[in-house]
Amino acid sequence: EIVMTQSPATLSVSPGERATLSCRASQIFSSSYLAWYQQKPGQAPRLLIYDASSRATGIPDRFGGSGSGTDFTLTISRLEPEDFAVYYCQQYNDWPLTFGGGTKVEIK
Amino acid sequence: QVQLQESGPGLVKPSETLSLTCTVFGYTISSGHYWGWIRQPPGQGLEWIGSLHHSGATAYNPSLTSRVTVSVDTSKNHFSLKLNSVTAADTAVYYCARLYYSAGRCYYFDYWGQGTLVTVSS
Numbered sequence: 001e002i003v004m005t006q007s008p009a010t011l012s013v014s015p016g017e018r019a020t021l022s023c024r025a026s027q028i029f030s031s032s033y034l035a036w037y038q039q040k041p042g043q044a045p046r047l048l049i050y051d052a053s054s055r056a057t058g059i060p061d062r063f064g065g066s067g068s069g070t071d072f073t074l075t076i077s078r079l080e081p082e083d084f085a086v087y088y089c090q091q092y093n094d095w096p097l098t099f100g101g102g103t104k105v106e107i108k
Numbered sequence: 109q110v111q112l113q114e115s116g117p118g119l120v121k122p123s124e125t126l127s128l129t130c131t132v133f134g135y136t137i138s139s140g141h142y143w144g145w146i147r148q149p150p151g152q153g154l155e156w157i158g159s160l161h162h163s164g165a166t167a168y169n170p171s172l173t174s175r176v177t178v179s180v181d182t183s184k185n186h187f188s189l190k191l192n193s194v195t196a197a198d199t200a201v202y203y204c205a206r207l208y209y210s211a212g213r214c215y216y217f218d219y220w221g222q223g224t225l226v227t228v229s230s
Contacts, residue, residue, distance in 0.1 A: 001170070035216035037154075044203055044220035045154065056218065088154055092215050096169045097207075099154040 002027050002091050006100035012108040019076040021103045023089035028069050033093040036065055036074045040085045049074065110135045112204050112221035120228050126191040130204030130221055138162040138182045142207035142214050145178060145189045147200040159207050159214065160187060194228045201225050
């Protein structure tokens, strides 16, 4: 099983600032088979990024993904009030599909 | 617009079977893609449970495979989850979702239901 490790667990950022979230896989990926999701309290996760760097439909361009191999990054260039949430990465390089433990982005 | 809706009991007794159904709107299950279940214990992260294709192909999380069955009813455009011998550790919000599938490979979950809380308690 590929273990996905996200860091930090909590990130305190001021609105308008940049947030950088990390996701590390326990095995090297054969391709960029990684997705990022945003989850707000009481809501289902929402797909943000797939294939490590492609934005899903309707996702603002302040969200960007990068990385390959075992290390991946989600960057939110200028935090808007609605961006404060928990973010999860998910690998689809191999079965079983696995998620990271999440990073909570909170208001500083 | 693809929408998914979970339904089923919100309370299940220990040792019994948890049964949920996910009805899909705006897309015909037999048109393609995989369909799956993910759960989230209160205050915790996401865990993939299992997925299936309308052809009958299935994939399960090894940690749950001995207790889980997922099935599809294309005539009703819905798919189902059964988890037997439940304990308090199975208390979670259960989500159904579409698992994007292309060229023989499964990818990411692009459409999600709103989730349903299932509590295991006597």
